[in-house]
Amino acid sequence: xxxxxxxxxxxxxxxxxxxxxxxxxxxxxxxxxxxxxxxxxxxxxxxxxxxxxxxxxxxxxxxxxxxxxxxxxxxxxxxxxxxxxxxxxxxxxxxxxxxxxxxxxxxxxxxxxxxxxxxxxxxxxxxxxxxxxxxxxxxxxxxxxxxxxxxxxxxxxxxxxx
Numbered sequence: 006x007x008x009x010x011x012x013x014x015x016x017x018x019x020x021x022x023x024x025x026x027x028x029x030x031x032x033x034x035x036x037x038x039x040x041x042x043x044x045x046x047x048x049x050x051x052x053x054x055x056x057x058x059x060x061x062x063x064x065x066x067x068x069x070x071x072x073x074x075x076x077x078x079x080x081x082x083x084x085x086x087x088x089x090x091x092x093x094x095x096x097x098x099x100x101x102x103x104x105x106x107x108x109x110x111x112x113x114x115x116x117x118x119x120x121x122x123x124x125x126x127x128x129x130x131x132x133x134x135x136x137x138x139x140x141x142x143x144x145x146x147x148x149x150x151x152x153x154x155x156x157x158x159x160x161x162x163x164x165x166x167x
Contacts, residue, residue, distance in 0.1 A: 007035040010121070011088040013079050015044045017051050018155045019060045020137055022129035026094045029123060031067050038086055039064060040075035050138055055158070063152035080115040090119040096130050142166075 010030055016023060016039070030037045041057045051059070053074055061072040075082050083091055091111065093104050101122075108120035124130070132150060141147050141159040148156055 008033075009036045009038060009086065009088045010034040010090045010092050011038045011040050011079070011083045011086065012092040012094075013040040013042050013075055013082075014094075015042050015047055015049055015134070016056050016060050017047070017049045017134045018056065018137060018151060018159065019063050020129070020132050020134055020151050020155075021149075022094065022096065022125040022132040023060075024063060024152060025125045025129055026092060026123050027064055027070060028067055030092050031069050034090075035069060037067070037070045037092075038088060039070060039072045040079075040082060041072065042079075043074065043076040059155050059158060062154035078114065080111045080118055083118045084115060088118065090121050092121050092123055095122050095124050096132070 010033075012027060012030060014023065027037055027039060039060050041053065041060055043053050049056075057072055057074055064070045064072060073086075079091060082088075093108065095101055095104060104122065108122075111118065111120060125132070137147055137150050137155075137159070140150070142163050144163070147159065151159070
Protein backbone atom coordinates (compact mmCIF):
# COMPACT_ATOMS: atom_id res chain seq x y z
CA UNK A 6 0.00 0.00 0.00
CA UNK A 7 1.27 3.45 -0.91
CA UNK A 8 2.06 5.91 1.86
CA UNK A 9 0.00 8.95 0.96
CA UNK A 10 0.06 12.30 2.76
CA UNK A 11 -2.30 15.24 2.34
CA UNK A 12 -0.85 18.77 2.39
CA UNK A 13 -3.80 21.16 2.65
CA UNK A 14 -3.73 24.91 2.33
CA UNK A 15 -5.27 27.86 0.60
CA UNK A 16 -2.06 28.49 -1.39
CA UNK A 17 -3.13 32.06 -2.21
CA UNK A 18 -0.60 31.88 -3.87
CA UNK A 19 1.80 28.97 -3.41
CA UNK A 20 5.23 30.16 -2.20
CA UNK A 21 8.72 28.74 -1.97
CA UNK A 22 7.95 27.97 1.68
CA UNK A 23 5.06 25.73 0.61
CA UNK A 24 7.20 24.21 -2.12
CA UNK A 25 9.98 23.43 0.37
CA UNK A 26 7.54 21.48 2.55
CA UNK A 27 6.10 19.68 -0.50
CA UNK A 28 9.53 18.66 -1.83
CA UNK A 29 10.68 17.36 1.56
CA UNK A 30 7.39 15.51 2.14
CA UNK A 31 7.80 13.91 -1.29
CA UNK A 32 11.02 12.29 -0.04
CA UNK A 33 9.16 10.75 2.91
CA UNK A 34 5.93 9.58 1.26
CA UNK A 35 5.05 7.71 -1.91
CA UNK A 36 2.49 10.37 -2.87
CA UNK A 37 1.90 13.93 -1.67
CA UNK A 38 -1.57 15.29 -2.40
CA UNK A 39 -1.55 19.07 -2.37
CA UNK A 40 -5.14 19.87 -1.43
CA UNK A 41 -5.99 23.44 -2.43
CA UNK A 42 -8.68 24.45 0.01
CA UNK A 43 -11.77 26.48 -0.60
CA UNK A 44 -11.40 28.22 2.76
CA UNK A 45 -14.60 30.14 3.49
CA UNK A 46 -13.08 31.76 6.60
CA UNK A 47 -10.38 33.57 4.58
CA UNK A 48 -10.72 36.42 2.14
CA UNK A 49 -8.85 34.92 -0.78
CA UNK A 50 -7.44 36.95 -3.66
CA UNK A 51 -7.23 34.17 -6.25
CA UNK A 52 -10.07 31.87 -7.22
CA UNK A 53 -9.84 28.14 -6.55
CA UNK A 54 -9.12 27.15 -10.17
CA UNK A 55 -6.24 29.65 -10.42
CA UNK A 56 -4.72 28.55 -7.11
CA UNK A 57 -4.94 24.91 -8.16
CA UNK A 58 -3.41 25.64 -11.56
CA UNK A 59 -0.52 27.63 -10.07
CA UNK A 60 0.15 24.89 -7.51
CA UNK A 61 0.13 22.24 -10.25
CA UNK A 62 2.53 24.24 -12.46
CA UNK A 63 4.81 24.96 -9.51
CA UNK A 64 5.03 21.30 -8.43
CA UNK A 65 5.27 19.75 -11.89
CA UNK A 66 8.95 18.87 -11.30
CA UNK A 67 8.09 16.64 -8.31
CA UNK A 68 6.94 13.34 -9.80
CA UNK A 69 5.08 12.01 -6.76
CA UNK A 70 2.86 15.06 -6.20
CA UNK A 71 -0.70 15.52 -7.35
CA UNK A 72 -2.79 18.65 -6.88
CA UNK A 73 -6.50 18.53 -6.09
CA UNK A 74 -9.10 20.78 -4.52
CA UNK A 75 -10.58 20.44 -1.05
CA UNK A 76 -13.94 21.59 0.22
CA UNK A 77 -15.31 20.34 3.52
CA UNK A 78 -13.65 18.62 6.45
CA UNK A 79 -10.00 17.81 5.97
CA UNK A 80 -10.19 14.46 7.78
CA UNK A 81 -13.09 13.39 5.56
CA UNK A 82 -11.06 14.36 2.49
CA UNK A 83 -8.01 12.48 3.80
CA UNK A 84 -10.10 9.36 4.47
CA UNK A 85 -11.75 9.49 1.01
CA UNK A 86 -8.34 9.79 -0.63
CA UNK A 87 -6.76 7.11 1.59
CA UNK A 88 -4.30 9.53 3.14
CA UNK A 89 -2.48 8.13 6.14
CA UNK A 90 -1.34 11.52 7.36
CA UNK A 91 -1.77 15.27 7.06
CA UNK A 92 1.23 17.57 6.72
CA UNK A 93 1.00 21.01 8.29
CA UNK A 94 3.70 23.63 7.89
CA UNK A 95 4.89 25.63 10.89
CA UNK A 96 6.77 28.85 10.23
CA UNK A 97 6.99 30.18 13.76
CA UNK A 98 5.96 29.41 17.32
CA UNK A 99 2.87 31.57 16.75
CA UNK A 100 1.58 29.02 14.20
CA UNK A 101 1.90 26.15 16.67
CA UNK A 102 -1.07 26.86 18.95
CA UNK A 103 -3.64 27.04 16.14
CA UNK A 104 -2.14 24.09 14.28
CA UNK A 105 -1.96 22.02 17.47
CA UNK A 106 -5.65 22.66 18.21
CA UNK A 107 -6.60 21.69 14.65
CA UNK A 108 -4.51 18.52 14.85
CA UNK A 109 -6.20 17.51 18.11
CA UNK A 110 -9.65 18.17 16.64
CA UNK A 111 -8.77 16.19 13.52
CA UNK A 112 -7.64 13.31 15.76
CA UNK A 113 -10.95 13.53 17.62
CA UNK A 114 -12.83 13.32 14.31
CA UNK A 115 -10.69 10.49 12.88
CA UNK A 116 -7.97 9.01 15.04
CA UNK A 117 -6.54 6.90 12.22
CA UNK A 118 -5.16 9.95 10.39
CA UNK A 119 -1.97 11.40 11.85
CA UNK A 120 -0.84 15.02 11.65
CA UNK A 121 2.82 15.72 10.97
CA UNK A 122 4.29 19.18 11.47
CA UNK A 123 7.09 20.29 9.16
CA UNK A 124 9.03 23.51 9.32
CA UNK A 125 10.29 25.15 6.14
CA UNK A 126 13.95 25.99 5.79
CA UNK A 127 15.03 29.01 7.82
CA UNK A 128 15.15 31.27 4.77
CA UNK A 129 11.39 30.74 4.29
CA UNK A 130 10.27 31.02 7.92
CA UNK A 131 9.10 34.63 7.44
CA UNK A 132 7.29 33.90 4.21
CA UNK A 133 3.52 33.97 3.83
CA UNK A 134 1.15 34.28 0.91
CA UNK A 135 -0.20 37.54 2.29
CA UNK A 136 3.30 39.07 2.31
CA UNK A 137 3.79 37.93 -1.29
CA UNK A 138 0.46 39.47 -2.34
CA UNK A 139 1.31 42.77 -0.68
CA UNK A 140 4.79 43.02 -2.22
CA UNK A 141 3.45 42.05 -5.66
CA UNK A 142 0.62 44.60 -5.42
CA UNK A 143 3.24 47.30 -4.88
CA UNK A 144 5.30 46.11 -7.88
CA UNK A 145 8.02 44.68 -5.63
CA UNK A 146 10.36 41.86 -6.59
CA UNK A 147 8.89 38.50 -5.52
CA UNK A 148 11.26 36.34 -7.59
CA UNK A 149 12.97 34.95 -4.47
CA UNK A 150 9.61 34.22 -2.79
CA UNK A 151 7.52 32.31 -5.34
CA UNK A 152 8.00 29.93 -8.28
CA UNK A 153 8.14 31.44 -11.79
CA UNK A 154 4.52 30.62 -12.77
CA UNK A 155 3.26 32.48 -9.69
CA UNK A 156 5.55 35.46 -10.29
CA UNK A 157 4.37 35.77 -13.91
CA UNK A 158 0.72 35.39 -12.96
CA UNK A 159 0.85 37.98 -10.16
CA UNK A 160 2.74 40.47 -12.30
CA UNK A 161 0.05 40.21 -15.00
CA UNK A 162 -2.73 40.25 -12.40
CA UNK A 163 -1.58 43.45 -10.73
CA UNK A 164 -0.69 45.15 -14.03
CA UNK A 165 -4.29 44.59 -15.14
CA UNK A 166 -5.55 46.22 -11.93
CA UNK A 167 -3.55 49.43 -12.42
